[in-house]
Amino acid sequence: MVSRRGVLAGAGLLMASPVLAQVPGQRLRGRIVALEGETLRIAPREGGELAVRLNAETTFGALRRVTVAELAPGTRLGVVAEPFGDGLRAVAVTVLPASATREFQSGWDLTPTSSMNNGAVAAVVQRADTHELSLSINGRDIPVRIDAATAIVQPIPAARSDLVAGRAVLVSGGPGEGGFVAQRVTVEKDGVAPPT
Incomplete structure (x- = not known):
């Protein structure tokens, strides 16, 4: 069974601490709040808000x-x-x-x-x-x-430009420099959303 323990660390990562214990394994599900530079803000299904770091290795799909x-x-x-x-x-x-x-x-x-x-x-x-x-x-x-x-x-390709506020996302990643770092972001596109 996938571990239910929190995998996020760092005060700057969580904007609402009750989410920490509810983040399952290495996947985050929710809706995009905003994309601000290298930070993707997400409203997870458990409530609150999370900040996810993007980097040059992050891939995007739909x-x-x-x-x-x-x-x-x-x-x-x-x-x-x-x-x-x-x-x-x-x-x-x-x-x-x-x-x-x-x-x-x-x-x-x-x-x-x-x-x-x-x-x-x-x-x-x-x-x-x-x-x-x-x-x-x-x-x-x-x-x-x-x-x-x-x-x-x-799965089909997507781009960073598809990260639009309100769209559903499934983020795979883990702890890294600056908090939770996304390895892959699957984003809602053309009305097709990842299961959240």
């Missing part, structure tokens, strides 16, 4: 919508899911590059019961109002329900 029809057998996926019956219900499905061959299941920080499930599509079956995906993970086929609420996306 997401595009994908249809179930694009999920062909062999497609590599990262599936954020909740328990459902004898399988999972997908909250968010991310199409990964073919080179992403590591298959695993682990806890995830979207909700207390969510998990990350990386594997390859074995099959997709259409049901009355849903689809059932068979996700192959380390030789096991895991049934995954995909419904109308499931976000199906694929």
